[in-house]
Amino acid sequence: MTSLLTTRPDAVPGGAAPAVIVTGAGGPAGIAVVRRLIALGHRVVAVDADPTATGAALATVGLTVPRADHPHFVDALVAVATAQGADALIPTVAEELPALSAGADRLAAAGVATWLADPAAVAVCCDKAAFARTLRAAGVPHPPTTDTTSALVEVPGPWVVKPRAGRGSRGVRLLDRRSEVVEALCTDPSLVAQTRLHGREFTADTLVSRTGEILTVVPRWREETKAGISVKGTTFDSEAVTDVVVGALEAVGLTGPANVQGFVAPDGDAAVVEINPRFSGGLPLTLAAGADVVSAYLTGIREPDRQLEHLWFTPGVSMRRYHAEVFTDRSGAPVADPSVSAAVWA
Incomplete structure (x- = not known):
């Protein structure tokens, strides 16, 4: 086992x-x-x-x-x-x-x-069609979305077609012709089609208390991504982004850690594309900016009745991710990293 x-x-x-x-x-x-x-x-x-x-x-x-x-x-x-x-x-x-x-x-x-989020809230976040309906009903800006060809007339192009339940950039296709979108939806009923948003892409790392209080929203620009994971980014402060992120979190009723992804249009309007009910792959940048959501979450797990403090962060902190290696022998014991000073391993 x-x-x-x-x-x-x-x-x-x-x-x-x-x-x-x-x-x-x-x-x-x-x-x-x-x-x-x-x-x-x-x-x-x-x-x-x-x-x-x-x-x-x-x-x-x-x-x-x-x-x-x-x-x-x-x-x-x-x-x-x-x-x-x-x-x-x-x-x-x-x-x-x-x-x-x-x-x-x-x-x-x-x-x-x-400390686990309400299963119903998690289910909405993990179903892109249900998520779109929930945000639309709450009036939270979100790209027009459909999982049927009959409603495609309400979803202007160009389009992004993606799995209804998926993460990262897996299975995502950018399509410019309506006929291609129709074919994709007819071929695979597990797909949804969305209007493709333009502007600057962001992720906001968040933590919501057990009672629904927003403890922090840390937006960061997704300046470069690989396989759906941010490898370069910078934290920033924006009332418009914070407001739309808070609206999305309240609409789905999520608590605990989450990362909210969206776009800021050239005119400054922000829209949410999805919420992942978990810590993000770009979490190190939020930690470096001063918002220790990991410690706060662990405290909330061990002390469920404790009132958690609000977490603040520093805008303008940048991250540039690079490859790093971990070495072990057959037994799983650490092997010295040749790029680290020998004194570290003494």
Whole structure:
């Protein structure tokens, strides 16, 4: 059910502070959360379905668990928590949230606290057609969207066609001819078509309290992306963006961490394209700008009745992402990085 990937010398649970389980340790968001928690001195158990997940090598302990659609996914997490002395779980994969919500009582019985968004809110965010209807009903600016050819007349081109349930840039197509859009929708009923927005693309990292209070909105320009992940960006302050982001979050009723993506048109108007009910891949920039949403979220998990403080950030902080490597031997033990000073490994 679970297998050990890596273990550091300080990983033994006996007498140590309770650990934090971080799921999705192979993704950018999971890696960012693991790195932040380790930097703060937490004992971190990183889990992923991929036995070579990078975040597992960065954590105190790395373990392999089944995918969220496996019937023993929650069983594996309970086993991990029991073996490693974990008292809190931070998910970083949206597709895991339904299974975690269904298994929250079992996790709680094992001593693992969670803070999970309302499953109905998560379902709306993960369904682009339902999300469009929800924002339209709430009057939140959003590109015209349809999943039927009959309503395509209400969705002006040019178009972006994408999976109704998907993430990143997977399966996204930019189309300029209505006939191509009709063919795509007829061929694959799981697709939606949207009017393609123009302007500057942004992501806003957010945290909403359990009672619905907006604790922070940190907008950043997506200056360059690769495979849907921001690799260059800069934080900025905008009342128009903050207002539309808050409106979208309130419309879907989401709590906890989320990242909201959208565009600012040349005339300054902002519109929301989607909400991902999880930490973002560009999370390190928000952390560098001063909004420690990871620590605040962990506090909210462990102390559900505590009133969390508002988080402020510094506009104008830029990020330029580059490749970095983590090396391990056959046993999973760290191998020295040749690009780091030998003194670090002494």
